[in-house]
Amino acid sequence: PRSTPSNSSAASDVYKRQAVYIKRWRDNPVKFFEEVTPHKATSWQKDYFKWMGDMNNSRLLLVGGTGGGKSYSLAAGSLWSAICLPPYLKVPYRVAIAAGGLSQAKRIYDYVTEMIYNNDIIMNRVDGEPLKSQVKFNDGSWIAPLPSSNTQLYSLHANMFVVDEAAMAGDEVIDHAPRVIGPAKGGRFIISGHFTDDVKCYLGKFVEMWTNEKDYPNTCDGGEWTRIHYTSLDIDWINKQDIASARKMLSDEKFKLVWEAKLPILTSTFLRTDLVRNARGTFMPTPGKRNVMTIDWGYKQGFPSGIMVTRVHQKQDPSDNEYYVLYSKQYEQKTPDWLHTEIDRIHQRYKVTEIRADSSHSTDNYLITKRGLLLKEISFRALKHRMQERLRVCIERGKVNIHESNDHLLRELIAYRIDKAKKGDEHLVDCLMMALWEDRLLSGGAGFFRKSS
Numbered sequence: 001p002r003s004t005p006s007n008s009s010a011a012s013d014v015y016k017r018q019a020v021y022i023k024r025w026r027d028n029p030v031k032f033f034e035e036v037t038p039h040k041a042t043s044w045q046k047d048y049f050k051w052m053g054d055m056n057n058s059r060l061l062l063v064g065g066t067g068g069g070k071s072y073s074l075a076a077g078s079l080w081s082a083i084c085l086p087p088y089l090k091v092p093y094r095v096a097i098a099a100g101g102l103s104q105a106k107r108i109y110d111y112v113t114e115m116i117y118n119n120d121i122i123m124n125r126v127d128g129e130p131l132k133s134q135v136k137f138n139d140g141s142w143i144a145p146l147p148s149s150n151t152q153l154y155s156l157h158a159n160m161f162v163v164d165e166a167a168m169a170g171d172e173v174i175d176h177a178p179r180v181i182g183p184a185k186g187g188r189f190i191i192s193g194h195f196t197d198d199v200k201c202y203l204g205k206f207v208e209m210w211t212n213e214k215d216y217p218n219t220c221d222g223g224e225w226t227r228i229h230y231t232s233l234d235i236d237w238i239n240k241q242d243i244a245s246a247r248k249m250l251s252d253e254k255f256k257l258v259w260e261a262k263l264p265i266l267t268s269t270f271l272r273t274d275l276v277r278n279a280r281g282t283f284m285p286t287p288g289k290r291n292v293m294t295i296d297w298g299y300k301q302g303f304p305s306g307i308m309v310t311r312v313h314q315k316q317d318p319s320d321n322e323y324y325v326l327y328s329k330q331y332e333q334k335t336p337d338w339l340h341t342e343i344d345r346i347h348q349r350y351k352v353t354e355i356r357a358d359s360s361h362s363t364d365n366y367l368i369t370k371r372g373l374l375l376k377e378i379s380f381r382a383l384k385h386r387m388q389e390r391l392r393v394c395i396e397r398g399k400v401n402i403h404e405s406n407d408h409l410l411r412e413l414i415a416y417r418i419d420k421a422k423k424g425d426e427h428l429v430d431c432l433m434m435a436l437w438e439d440r441l442l443s444g445g446a447g448f449f450r451k452s453s
Helices: 008-027 029-036 043-053 070-089 102-117 150-154 171-175 177-181 199-203 205-211 240-249 252-258 273-279 336-349 362-370 380-396 407-415 427-436
Strands: 059-064 094-098 142-145 160-163 188-193 225-230 290-296 305-313 322-331 354-358 375-378 400-403 448-450
Touching: 008 029, 008 070, 029 043, 029 070, 043 059, 043 070, 043 225, 059 070, 059 205, 070 094, 070 102, 070 142, 070 160, 070 188, 094 102, 102 142, 160 177, 171 177, 171 205, 177 188, 188 205, 199 205, 199 273, 199 407, 205 273, 240 252, 273 380, 273 400, 273 407, 290 336, 290 427, 305 336, 305 427, 322 336, 322 407, 322 427, 336 362, 354 362, 354 427, 362 375, 380 427, 407 427
Parallel strands: 059 188, 059 225, 094 142, 094 160, 160 188, 290 354, 322 400, 354 375
Antiparallel strands: 290 305, 305 322, 375 448
16 A cells, blocks of 8 residues: 655655665666565576666567566566666656557556555555556656557657567567667667567568677677577476477477577478578669569469569679569559559669560560560479579579568568469569579570560
8 A cells, every 4th residue: 555654754754765675676676576576586587687777788689488477577677667767867767668569568567557556665656546558656757558550659759668579569660769769868678579480570670680690789799789588498387288288289380489489490481581581681783784574464363463673783604693673562453454554664664674474474475565665475384493493592692682672572482382382472472583584594495585576
């Protein structure tokens, strides 16, 4: 229950008692966790709270398996920050919590309010009562859960920005962090979560930041990031029988994702996910090179159609050519007339020097040549296996550069399989394979050209 001092002497005693506790908690965040909650800190939680206690630390990546207490620990760390840092920093400390959705952010916030109600020292620091939307403290600090929407995040300013379930929260939420904390005193950014088997996760900023220690270096290497990892196998309160059952029921990939919090290489896919990620980036390709448009016709079978423009940097040996994907898009439910108009627009915009398309759609190909455009027909069915191998070699050798705006293509590449591939999910991959193909790689073969007179 909240203390209600009846005179100034009693009030003074309450504030002195608060100050003693806050000083002790500030110096020992692990003690704060173990006194404010009914739990003893695990090994990884001790690392987490020690990171909290060192104000030289500002960036944290936290990855852990299921049931290990990530969300609960984020709540405790948020509460510690709002209670213990204002006297140290001499400013109010504001903590914003985002997640894969508002419900997950509120779940962390519910842990915060639970801890507040269970501790009279902290409860006496609250201004009024904790609300569903936020809790305010009497020194101006606050903690609030937020929906992961641009509208909310654009107007947000806080000292600490916590993003839980970062794989589901997405890149836009993570990208807001530098602006949210801005020049705030004691500014901190915490990214937490676990990996998922969704293709988007493999391409997302969360995975990029965790795996790319070159661009996001650790503090021990002179950088500003700290990485904390734990597996569910090391958590005392998780039943060992549940772990044994999960091993039997889940594939190795799924078990590593959920229980070991590891990002496995997808063995069932055609390309290594890390190599696809390496192919993604921002670039300014040299102008004046050969721009190739590739078209995967699909509307006649009821499937989407794909169009891509790739800039080819030619080398003396065609196997060493470099490729820059400038544009790729999958078009849903478009008529032939609309699609041909779009082809002409893209052809003019990118100053395309050559169009390539599957020879099986002879009518559509003829309509292109009739307009005076240079078209190269590719016998896709006959060359597909060789083009697949060419794709793999180019990706492995780093010869393919895909602008990060081509998100659909990147997802297709990671999910691409040569066995049991779902028709309709590989249009842009087919476009890329046509763009990478070089006739001189096929001994004794020839391309098929058609050009209007």
